[in-house]
Amino acid sequence: MTDATVASSAAALPTRLTARALLLGERLDTSGLERSDMIAAAPLAFRVGSIGFAALFRFGVAVLVGLSPVEEDDFLAKIKLRVSGERDRIDDEAAVIEISPDHEDHVPPGGPFLLKDLSPQRFLVVADALAKSVSLARDEREVSAVFDVIEPFAAQLAKAGRPPGNRRSMLRLIGQALLVQHRMSGRIAIEEKPDILWDRPDLERLYARLEDEYELKERAGTLKRKLDVVVETARALTDIIDADRATRLEATIIILIVAEILIALAQSLLWRSGH
Numbered sequence: 001m002t003d004a005t006v007a008s009s010a011a012a013l014p015t016r017l018t019a020r021a022l023l024l025g026e027r028l029d030t031s032g033l034e035r036s037d038m039i040a041a042a043p044l045a046f047r048v049g050s051i052g053f054a055a056l057f058r059f060g061v062a063v064l065v066g067l068s069p070v071e072e073d074d075f076l077a078k079i080k081l082r083v084s085g086e087r088d089r090i091d092d093e094a095a096v097i098e099i100s101p102d103h104e105d106h107v108p109p110g111g112p113f114l115l116k117d118l119s120p121q122r123f124l125v126v127a128d129a130l131a132k133s134v135s136l137a138r139d140e141r142e143v144s145a146v147f148d149v150i151e152p153f154a155a156q157l158a159k160a161g162r163p164p165g166n167r168r169s170m171l172r173l174i175g176q177a178l179l180v181q182h183r184m185s186g187r188i189a190i191e192e193k194p195d196i197l198w199d200r201p202d203l204e205r206l207y208a209r210l211e212d213e214y215e216l217k218e219r220a221g222t223l224k225r226k227l228d229v230v231v232e233t234a235r236a237l238t239d240i241i242d243a244d245r246a247t248r249l250e251a252t253i254i255i256l257i258v259a260e261i262l263i264a265l266a267q268s269l270l271w272r273s274g275h
Contacts, residue, residue: 015100017051017118019065021093022076023138026085030056033082039120043127044194048075053120055127060085061134063127066118067095093134097126120138121200124245128194129210136190136219139180141253145175150233177230180223189218 001144005057006057030044038046043063045055052066054075060083096112105122106114115122197204211217 003041012112015098016043016112017066017097017099019063019095019097019126019130019135020072021061021063021127022106023061023087023091023134024079024088024266025060025083026075028034028060028062029084029085030058031083033079040124040196043124043131045120045124045127053118053127055124055131056074058133059131059135061131063124063130083142091134091138093130093137105203105209107206107213109213110214113210116208121196121203124194124196125203125207126210128196129207129214129216132190132216133214136214136216136223139223140219142176142180143223143230146230147226150230152234177227180227189214206227228253230246 010120015174033044034041035046038044039053040055043055043057045053048064049071052064052071054067055063057063058078060208062076063078064075067075097118098112098114099118100106100114101116103114103116105116108114122133183227193204193207202267
């Protein structure tokens, strides 16, 4: 369906719609869900109901717009088994879209988003920004939790002059940080623009405005710097723990050698005194 067709039927659509990005889990398997009426393959997007759209991102996010609560629950139930790493808490990012055929696309701070129409192409642009924003929110929260864990270790080092002895905890922190890095660079690719812009460069401005509204680049940059700090701090603490253990091991070996020498001398003296 072209933008012109959508615009001609705009009067029949609600003037306000709510778009929701739902972070369902770590991954969302979209294979086999392709259908004849899909509007995009990556992300997999298609119409739902009479006026709604859905976009499924492989990094675990579903973006829905124009669905009633019943339609939304029914749709999520259908894709539930395709979610891996399902989360106990479903994070969401919501935005109000106002259809305004007489105006250019506009994204005022705090919303609502003013769109000429809700064409499939515009939906894909909005869905991409929402999906990235809700994923960033999850990663920001996880990195903050890692900081909360790593701070007591650093405080103990500063206060006592000795590192904490739990090397496994340090390695776990490094692993958590590396997982977030992998998600950002491999699956989500925050700085990459949606594929639809190759075919519709006229929507570049809309995406740029959404990117600014959600501060995608700034948040990704801040998150990357925090991840670097976490990894470097955890590695430094791990190295200190290893060095401390090595020093204790060397001291133990020296003590054992000295003890062995003393035992040998004692045995020698006893042998001489007996003869």
